[in-house]
Amino acid sequence: MDRISALGAGTGTAIHTLSDYRHHLKRNMIQALDTIQANQITTLLFVVSKLDPIQKTLGTDYVLPLWAIDPTASNPIRVSIYRRSVESMPDVRGPGDIVYFEGAKTGLKDGKC
Secondary structure, eight states, rough: OHHHHHHTTTOOOOOHHHHHHHHHHTHHHOBOOOOOSSSOOOOOOOEEEEEOOOOEEESSOEEEEEEOOTTTTTOEEEEEESSSGGGGOOOOOOOEEEEEEEEEEEOOOOTTT
16 A cells, blocks of 8 residues: 555655555545456556566567556456557566556456456
8 A cells, every 4th residue: 555655655645554545545535456358448556466478469569468556446457458569568677666547548468357
């Protein structure tokens, strides 16, 4: 929670409790990880808990597999970021990085969101 608290500190918003966090998400129209559903366009804010190397898909794209966590998620959630080139991937360097996505499209993989 310290890293998320630091986010609010720069804008004058203190985020100390789960209730504060949910209020911050709602006010900024950010989706909490525990409320994500398939086939949505949403805004996400999360902390990377684990990161795998970028991989080539069976098609023409690349995928960056990572695990995301926020104060609403009881366990890390797998996130796969797809791009047409490695150069267009977000600059995620490792665990502890904070990631913000606007206009993220959610989907199903193996029956899970």
